[in-house]
Each structure stands twice: as structure tokens, then as C-alpha cells.
Amino acid sequence: MNRRSSKDSRQNIIDAAQRVFLLHGYEGSTMRMIAEQAGISVGGIYLYFKNKEELCLLLIDERLKEFSEKIDAALKKIEDPIDALREYILLSIxxxxxxxxxxxxxSREKGFTFGIDIKREFFKRQKEVIKGIIFKGINKGIFVNCNIEEATRVIMGVIRGFVLSLVVDPDNLFDARQCSELILSGLLSRSN
Amino acid sequence: MNRRSSKDSRQNIIDAAQRVFLLHGYEGSTMRMIAEQAGISVGGIYLYFKNKEELCLLLIDERLKEFSEKIDAALKKIEDPIDALREYILLSIxxxxxxxxxxxxxSREKGFTFGIDIKREFFKRQKEVIKGIIFKGINKGIFVNCNIEEATRVIMGVIRGFVLSLVVDPDNLFDARQCSELILSGLLSRSN
DNA sequence: AATTCATATGAACAGACGTTCATCTAAAGA
DNA sequence: TCTTTAGATGAACGTCTGTTCATATGAATT
Structure with a gap:
């Protein structure tokens, strides 16, 4: 039992948990697995995290924040709403x-409460991002004057479709580019 | 301990399981819950089903078959490919x-691959249905001459997006009608 | 009434999991 | 060198779950 920096140990646990959750999902991952991956005892995890749930929630939070920052950084450099929306969809996928x-x-197993606040917040922010792009597009006369709320829901729905397809039918994924073109031409384009 | 018809008991268990799985998901449902809902002892369930997994797989199989039959029955009465596709999407949703x-x-052990064989079979058949509709539409000169495989993937992906949105973001569901119009106009329509 | 049959029961079992905590140990400080 | 500190250990614990199986019981038959 070597003395290690607590900072390193904490990070080792986080990294290990990320890997294990990715492969096995939350329920399928045990603290023993994570401990092994982290190179620390199972009891040692509790020196840093209250419990399994807190560990996972932290990871969810981090990942979703990371994504938001990526999106913000990418969109900051794009002026054209068509390019912005296209970029949003591609990055999402x-x-x-x-x-x-x-x-x-x-979410279902925990009565729809597991991480739900974090995700709701995330979805809400993404929704605002998309709405902003559409709104700008409409103002510039590039997109049709449509129901922005509904268009946003469709876009988010389509991205989620990709997510679910990854899980249940990975051999039949639609092409991200074609999908963004579908949305651009079918939902928003003035050329109709 | 009343004597009941084994047929009734079996059906009670199936109905109860359906309700419990719906509310709590597979992992979140216990055999004790199902037994209580069915009005039978927990050991009694094993008089009819080998285990929890078999019970759930049977339900998955039944539900997906039921859907396929519904689709087939509905499409049999529709000649126009546009109406057919529209009906397909609406029924799916x-x-x-x-x-x-x-x-x-x-499930804990299998994650999202639980029941995957049944689902794969189902996806395969649905894919053929959609492709059939698109193919007919192209032949009649109603749909653009497109990549049928890819169009099918997009359609299935969009439906899955709705499914996932139901679970993670039920307050923001896109409108089924608008979505089918999006696909019809943006992916397949010759009016472009 | 006694026996058989069909259905059911639920305590017990085995295993698994998240978590705790008494104990350990190496490193740092006095 | 001795003491303190910081980090770690892993067996044990408590709880839960799926499943088993000895036993029960009411209805039907003899």
C-alpha cells in the first residue's frame, strides 16, 4: 500500500470509472471493477466519492459540459446559420x-430521476443554442419562417435517433451529413 | 391458495409483467413486484416461466410481432406510397x-444487447417494409431516385429519436405529423 | 371419507453488490 | 528514532434479487 498523491488517485478513479461505465453501463459496472481498473482498493474509492451514484453523476456532468463548451467554441467561429446548424448536428453526432x-x-430504473436534473439542464441549453441558430437564420431570410420550437424538437429528436441507433442497431446508422442536409432542406430551407 | 386455471394464471403473470416492466424497466423490476401484481406467489411464476429473462423476452417478442402485424394490416389498405410512408411513421410513433x-x-449483464436478436430481426423486417414503400414510390415516379438504404436508415433513425426522447426528455417531443412531412418533403419528394 | 390431482406458497438459499471501518503502512515531520 | 500524517486495504456487513423446493390446499375423483 503505497502512498500516492490523493489528486492522482482521484483522477485514476475517475478515468477508470469512465472506461468501465462506457463498456458496461451503470448497472453493469461494479465498484470492484472500477477499483481494479483504477489500481486502488474498493474501499479506497469511498475516500474520494460518496458513492457510485455521485461518481457517475460527476462524469455525466463533466461530459455534457465538455460537449457544450465544444459546441460554443465551434459556433463562435461560424457566421452563416446554415453552416452553424450543419456543424451543430455533425458535432452532436x-x-x-x-x-x-x-x-x-x-433513467427508467431509478424512476426517471437518475441524473435527470443534469440532463434536463443540458437539453435546455442545447435547445437554446439550436433556437438561436434558427432564429438568426430566419432573421437573415435564409430559413423559412417556421415554428422554432417544433423545428428544434425535430433536430434534437433526430440526433437522439442516432444515439439510440448506435446502441440497438449499430450496423445501420444513417449518414450524419445526409441527415443534416435533410433537416436543412426539409425543415428550414427557403428553396421550397 | 385457491385453485385457478393455469391458463388464467399464466396470463395474469404476463399482464402483470408488462405493466411492471413498463414502469420500472427490466432491471428495476423484481419478480416479487410482478408476483404481487399478478396476485400469485413469487415461486408460482416459475411454474410457468423459466426465469425473468424468458418472461421479458417473450414480452418483447410479442410486442414487436404485434406491431408488425398492425403495420402490415394498415399498409395493405394503402396504395399511395406517400400515404403509406406517412402511415408507417405515424403508427410507429x-x-x-x-x-x-x-x-x-x-439488463445488468447484457446491457442494451438484451433481447438484441429479437430486435435485430424486427429491425430487419421493418427495414424491408420501408424499403418496399420507397421502392414503389420511386417506380411510380413519386419519390426522387435516391439511395434507398440510406433513406431507410434515416427514417428508422428518426423514429428511434422519438423513442429515446420519450425516455429522456418527454416534455419536448416533436410532432409526429410534422416529422413525417419533413421526411416526405426533404428526403423523397420530387418537388425539390 | 380417502385419495389423487392441479395449483400454489413463501421461507430459505446462493450469489451479488454497495458500502463500512478496524487496521495497516509508508512517508513526512519533530 | 519516535510520532504523526496521509493514503490505502479488504474482510465483513447489510441488503437485495432471482430462484428453488419442501410443503400446503382446495377441488375433483374414486
Whole structure:
């Protein structure tokens, strides 16, 4: 039992948990698995985290924040609403490929409460981002004057469709580019 | 301990399981819960079903078959590919509202691959149905000449997006009608 | 009434999991 | 060198779950 920096140990646990949750999901991951991956005892985890749930919630929070920052950074550099929306969809789908496990996490088993506040907050913010892009597009006369709320829901729904397809039918994923073009031409384009 | 018809008891268990899985998901449902709902002892369940997994798989199978039959019956009466596709999407989304618990099923050991063989078979058949509609539409000159495989993937992805939204963000569901119009106009329509 | 049959019961079992905590130990400080 | 500190250990605990199986019981038959 070597003495290690508590900072390192904490990070080791976090990294290990990320890997284990990714492979096995929340319920399928045990603290023993995570401990092994982290190279620390199972009791040692509780020196840093209150419990399994807190550990997972922290990861969810981090990942979703990370995504939001990525999006903000990317959109800051894009002026054209068409390019912005296209970029949003593509980034979303790319991110989903890596972190879908935190979106479809066990909400049902915990009575829809597990991480639900974090996710709701996240969805709310993403919704505002999309609405902002659409609104700007309409103002510039690029997009049709549509129901922004509804268009936003469709876009988010489509991205979620990709997420779920990753999980249940990974051999049949639609093309991210074609999908963004569908939304641009079918939902928002003035060329109709 | 009253004597009951074994047939009734079996059905009671199935009905109860359906209700419990719907509310709590697979992992969140215990055999004790199901037994209570069915009005039978927990050991009594094993007189009819081998185990929890078999009970759930049977339900998944039944529900997906039921849906397929509904779809087939409805499409049999529709000649126009536009109406057919529209009907397909609407029926899918309506059914998802009632039975999404069998599409997003997760177990501790198998994660989302629980029941995956049944689901794969189901997806395969639905894919053929959609492709059939698109193919007919193209032949009649109603739909654009597109990549049928990819169009099918997009359609299935969009429906899955609705399914997942039901679970993680039920307050923001897109409108089924608008969505089917999006697909019709943005993906397949010759009016572009 | 006694026996058989069909259905049911629920305590007990085995296993698994998250968590606790008495104990340990190496490193740092006095 | 001795004491303190910081970090770690892992067996044990309590709880829960799926499943088993010895036993029970009411209805039907003899």
C-alpha cells in the first residue's frame, strides 16, 4: 500500500470509472471493477466519492459540459446559420459516438430521476443554442419562417435517433451529413 | 391458495409483467413486484416461466410481432406510397408511445444487447417494409431516385429519436405529423 | 371419507453488490 | 528514532434479487 498523491488517485478513479461505465453501463459496472481498473482498493474509492451514484453523476456532468463548451467554441467561429446548424448536428453526432452511454443512462430504473436534473439542464441549453441558430437564420431570410420550437424538437429528436441507433442497431446508422442536409432542406430551407 | 386455471394464471403473470416492466424497466423490476401484481406467489411464476429473462423476452417478442402485424394490416389498405410512408411513421410513433420499454431494454449483464436478436430481426423486417414503400414510390415516379438504404436508415433513425426522447426528455417531443412531412418533403419528394 | 390431482406458497438459499471501518503502512515531520 | 500524517486495504456487513423446493390446499375423483 503505497502512498500516492490523493489528486492522482482521484483522477485514476475517475478515468477508470469512465472506461468501465462506457463498456458496461451503470448497472453493469461494479465498484470492484472500477477499483481494479483504477489500481486502488474498493474501499479506497469511498475516500474520494460518496458513492457510485455521485461518481457517475460527476462524469455525466463533466461530459455534457465538455460537449457544450465544444459546441460554443465551434459556433463562435461560424457566421452563416446554415453552416452553424450543419456543424451543430455533425458535432452532436460525433460526440454521441463516444459518449452515448451517459445519455441513455438508466433513467427508467431509478424512476426517471437518475441524473435527470443534469440532463434536463443540458437539453435546455442545447435547445437554446439550436433556437438561436434558427432564429438568426430566419432573421437573415435564409430559413423559412417556421415554428422554432417544433423545428428544434425535430433536430434534437433526430440526433437522439442516432444515439439510440448506435446502441440497438449499430450496423445501420444513417449518414450524419445526409441527415443534416435533410433537416436543412426539409425543415428550414427557403428553396421550397 | 385457491385453485385457478393455469391458463388464467399464466396470463395474469404476463399482464402483470408488462405493466411492471413498463414502469420500472427490466432491471428495476423484481419478480416479487410482478408476483404481487399478478396476485400469485413469487415461486408460482416459475411454474410457468423459466426465469425473468424468458418472461421479458417473450414480452418483447410479442410486442414487436404485434406491431408488425398492425403495420402490415394498415399498409395493405394503402396504395399511395406517400400515404403509406406517412402511415408507417405515424403508427410507429404511436406504438412507441405505448411500448418504448421494449425497445430500450437494459439488463445488468447484457446491457442494451438484451433481447438484441429479437430486435435485430424486427429491425430487419421493418427495414424491408420501408424499403418496399420507397421502392414503389420511386417506380411510380413519386419519390426522387435516391439511395434507398440510406433513406431507410434515416427514417428508422428518426423514429428511434422519438423513442429515446420519450425516455429522456418527454416534455419536448416533436410532432409526429410534422416529422413525417419533413421526411416526405426533404428526403423523397420530387418537388425539390 | 380417502385419495389423487392441479395449483400454489413463501421461507430459505446462493450469489451479488454497495458500502463500512478496524487496521495497516509508508512517508513526512519533530 | 519516535510520532504523526496521509493514503490505502479488504474482510465483513447489510441488503437485495432471482430462484428453488419442501410443503400446503382446495377441488375433483374414486
Amino acid at each position: 460525433e460526440y454521441a459516438k463516444k459518449h452515448n452511454e451517459f445519455i441513455i443512462t438508466q | 404511436e406504438y412507441a408511445k405505448k411500448h418504448n420499454e421494449f425497445i430500450i431494454t437494459q
